[in-house]
Amino acid sequence: MIADEKNCFVEQFEEKAGKQVAVESTLFVKGKKASGSSKMLDNFKAPFDATVVERLNKAGFSIAGTTNTSEFGAGSSTESSYLGITPNAYNNSVAGLGAVTAIAEKLIRSALGSDANGSAHIQAVRSGISFIKPTYGTVSRYGMIANASSMEQIGVYAASVSEGFEVLETISGYDEKDGTSYPNAKYQYEAKQSDLQGIKVGIPNRSVTEEDSDTIKIFEEKMTALGAAVEYFDFKYDELIETVQMIISSAEFCNNISRFDGVKYGYRTKNYENINDLLVNSRTEAFHFETKQKAMLGSYVLSEGMYEKYYDKALRVRRLIKEEAEAACSRFDVVLAPINEECRFTSLGNVTGYPGLSLPCEIKKDGMPTGVQIIAKEFNESVLLQIGKLI
Amino acid sequence: MSVAAKMIVSLEKMTKLSLNETEQETMKEYLSHCIERFDIIDAIDTTETEPLISVADLKNILREDISYQMVTRDELFENAVEENNGYFQVPKTID
Numbered sequence: 135m136i137a138d139e140k141n142c143f144v145e146q147f148e149e150k151a152g153k154q155v156a157v158e159s160t161l162f163v164k165g166k167k168a169s170g171s172s173k174m175l176d177n178f179k180a181p182f183d184a185t186v187v188e189r190l191n192k193a194g195f196s197i198a199g200t201t202n203t204s205e206f207g208a209g210s211s212t213e214s215s216y217l218g219i220t221p222n223a224y225n226n227s228v229a230g231l232g233a234v235t236a237i238a239e240k241l242i243r244s245a246l247g248s249d250a251n252g253s254a255h256i257q258a259v260r261s262g263i264s265f266i267k268p269t270y271g272t273v274s275r276y277g278m279i280a281n282a283s284s285m286e287q288i289g290v291y292a293a294s295v296s297e298g299f300e301v302l303e304t305i306s307g308y309d310e311k312d313g314t315s316y317p318n319a320k321y322q323y324e325a326k327q328s329d330l331q332g333i334k335v336g337i338p339n340r341s342v343t344e345e346d347s348d349t350i351k352i353f354e355e356k357m358t359a360l361g362a363a364v365e366y367f368d369f370k371y372d373e374l375i376e377t378v379q380m381i382i383s384s385a386e387f388c389n390n391i392s393r394f395d396g397v398k399y400g401y402r403t404k405n406y407e408n409i410n411d412l413l414v415n416s417r418t419e420a421f422h423f424e425t426k427q428k429a430m431l432g433s434y435v436l437s438e439g440m441y442e443k444y445y446d447k448a449l450r451v452r453r454l455i456k457e458e459a460e461a462a463c464s465r466f467d468v469v470l471a472p473i474n475e476e477c478r479f480t481s482l483g484n485v486t487g488y489p490g491l492s493l494p495c496e497i498k499k500d501g502m503p504t505g506v507q508i509i510a511k512e513f514n515e516s517v518l519l520q521i522g523k524l525i
Numbered sequence: 526m527s528v529a530a531k532m533i534v535s536l537e538k539m540t541k542l543s544l545n546e547t548e549q550e551t552m553k554e555y556l557s558h559c560i561e562r563f564d565i566i567d568a569i570d571t572t573e574t575e576p577l578i579s580v581a582d583l584k585n586i587l588r589e590d591i592s593y594q595m596v597t598r599d600e601l602f603e604n605a606v607e608e609n610n611g612y613f614q615v616p617k618t619i620d
Contacts, residue, residue: 177604178604179603179604181596181600181601181603181604182595182596270580270581271580271581271583284578284579284580310588313585314579314581314583316581316583371569373565374565374566374569377562377563377565377566378566380559380562380563381563381566388540392541395541396606397606397613397615398604398605398606398613399604399605399606400604400606402606402607406616407616408616408617408618409615409616409617409618410541412615412616413541414541414542414543415543417540417541417542418542418543418544421542423548423551426540426542426544426548426552427552427555429540429542430533430536430537430540430542430552430556431555431556431559433536433539433540434528434532434536434556434560435563437535437536437539443567444563444566446576447566447567447569447571448566449576449577449578450569450571450574450575450576450577451566451569451571451574452576452577452580453574453575453576453577454569454571454574456577456580485580486580487580487581
């Protein structure tokens with residue numbers, strides 16, 4: 135057993151031969167607790183393996199255990215976890231994620247986790263590690279507790295970019311059990327060059343604030359020195375990315391958690407006289423307030439009179455954003471932007487389905503590393519690997 | 526736009542959740558703040574733009590209709606809160 139002083143793990147499994155990979159508590163490992171860090175599923179045992187877990191086992195990896203995350207993986211940190219906070223590796227007063235802190239504390243080298251809003255990237259750089267979010271539909275979500283279905287994707291947290299891509303190559307590829315899975319049987323990622331000659335990097339104007347400028351400068355200089363051409367450009371609709379992400383993900387979340395009712399499985403209140411009391415009190419007692427907020431927001435944007443104004447409109451604007459991202463990624467090999475809550479581009483990969491890689495650097499804010507995210511066109515993970523290995 | 530207290534009660538019903546008074550106030554502020562931010566998309570002309578339901582460019586191709594056992598009945602009932610003779614047991618729903 136690994137000494138887990140920072141509450142990174144929900145459960146540690148018996149160590150087996152093979153490289154250790156942890157998985158977030160939202161992923162199914164047959165016979166083990168899959169709580170999604172929620173009181174609602176505290177006693178829930180996974181009835182089967184998630185496809186990603188099955189693939190890791192088959193390839194000879196060893197599942198180290200499940201890690202603490204936000205309730206149902208819907209938040210940005212363990213602030214909403216029923217199991218308590220896992221602190222950031224550099225700053226104990228900031229809530230982090232179990233998988234990230236476990237890697238930063240050198241307890242494990244890599245872990246699987248899902249990302250629906252870019253917060254996985256933020257958490258990763260703040261603990262000095264990387265997160266790879268692959269193209270939507272290239273990694274099966276079968277056996278994962280659903281949060282925001284059209285936004286979220288299972289990705290890899292890793293101590294090094296190369297190790298992360300080794301894990302990603304193992305778990306990616308078609309899965310008939312996931313209706314959003316692309317038909318490509320296998321994906322191979324390789325860095326084609328040992329420099330960045332011929333690589334075009336676009337940095338969106340308005341993405342870099344004064345606070346981010348030193349971080350961006352570091353990456354700009356490193357990339358230019360390796361032969362990349364860096365250029366600033368305008369990205370239309372950038373101020374709408376986060377709004378679209380919030381509207382759509384809250385609507386999807388509201389629907390996805392409607393299955394938790396205390397009837398068939400999960401937490402059931404002791405305080406009920408009829409079926410309505412059972413449903414309301416079970417959900418009220420089990421969910422964190424953050425979850426309730428998101429569910430109600432989702433219900434609001436889907437309600438009569440609001441659907442067209444917010445949800446339908448957000449879907450249409452999502453198309454405009456994707457078209458803008460397509461244009462940007464046709465002009466540049468990657469788009470580079472800072473990664474933090476204030477940056478307009480943090481959830482661009484979730485809104486468009488494009489792959490992203492976060493990279494930390496030595497410049498710190500509030501005692502924690504800062505960093506950037508590089509985003510490529512769908513299926514172009516190899517260029518992310520190439521850059522990530524060199525920077 | 527600020528959210529009315531009536532709306533919060535209606536959302537509680539729809540989401541099958543119950544909030545105390547303090548939580549209702551916090552929820553009102555949270556929703557009002559979100560909606561104020563969301564109004565930014567109002568100004569965008571999307572009359573010629575179709576909704577983007579999924580970012581994956583996939584046609585809905587169904588798998589072959591071959592049955593297989595994903596999990597056994599016993600495995601499923603392992604997670605049941607209350608079971609009675611092979612059924613999930615819940616309170617009486619009809620008077």
